[in-house]
Amino acid sequence: MKKIFKILLKIVLGLLALLLVGFIVLKIVFSEDIPQGQKGAPSDALGYEILEAINHKQFTEVKEIHWTFAGINRYVWKPQQNAVDVFWDDYKVAYVTTYPQISFAWENGVKLEGEELQEAIDHARKSFNNDSFWLIAPHKIMDIGTERELIEEDGKKKLLVRYKSGGTTPGDVYVWEVDENNRPTSFKMWVSIIPLDGIKAEWNDWKMTAGGFPMATSRSMYGIEIPVSDVKVVK
Structure with a gap:
């Protein structure tokens, strides 16, 4: 029995060691520093151009937006x-x-009260903040509590958005890339819930909604789709 236990212990320790090594390798690969750019009018100008490219005004006027995230919420x-x-x-x-x-x-x-009510509200708040961001993040680049910087590299303009307050995880940073029409194509992120820096997410296959604004229908990270489904916009 002791021999079996020792063998199992070695296996477990070996797996933990492999996981640790794997994490260290990923941390080294994804250790990109947050870029620095120009604050003020130039960055805000690009922000407004992006909002115009995605018909932000029409987005603010919709009656309802329905969707499901990860098949759960x-x-x-x-x-x-x-x-x-x-x-x-x-x-x-x-x-x-x-x-x-x-x-x-x-x-x-059954209507909830007390601690159960608060737990349900907290769950809804955290879920909505995360899941709605994956749905309509480009529309939040000029939100109250954000700071922007204009990044110019590789002959392209990019917009850094820092969420100083609000939401569930203040301090998160996103660097948006856009196409020639200022429509977002991807962002890199430095966020507290992901221990890797500069992870990239793609925003593709933009299609017009019933609300009169386009929305990305494909969101992915390294080929893995972000599970947003059953999207419906009611004008």
């Missing part, structure tokens, strides 16, 4: 009301984005 977002219904498992949260404390939640149709 389902959303009915009502931007004009600063509200979103968040569904997962047997839960529903009527989440108020501007005043989360007045949100309501149910489990199997």
Whole structure:
């Protein structure tokens, strides 16, 4: 029995060592520093050009946006009301984005209170912040609490966006690349929830929505699709 235990222990330690080595290698590969650029009018000008390229005004006027993330979280977002219904498992949260404390939640149709209510609201808040970002991130480049820098490299203009406040993980940084029409094609990110620096995500296959603004229908990292599905825009 002791011999079997020693063998299993060696296997476990060996796997842990391999994982550690793998992480160190990835950390070395993805150790890109955050670039520095020019703040002020030039960076804001590019930001507004990007918003114009994706019909941001029309985006702000839509009635509802529906989508599902990772086949788990389902959303009915009502931007004009600063509200979103968040569904997962047997839960529903009527989440108020501007005043989360007045949100309501149910489990199997039973209204939640106290600690259970707060846990459901917290889950809805974190999920919505993450999942909506993957849906409409380009529209958030000029949000309150952001700072921008114009990056010029390889003959291209890029926009660095730093989220100084708001959201779930303030301090995150994204560097957007755009095409010749200023439509976003990808970003690199330096974010607290990913321990690797400069990970790149592609934003492709832009198609016009019923709301009069285009939306990327393919979002991926190194060939792996970000699981956004069942998107519906109600004007």
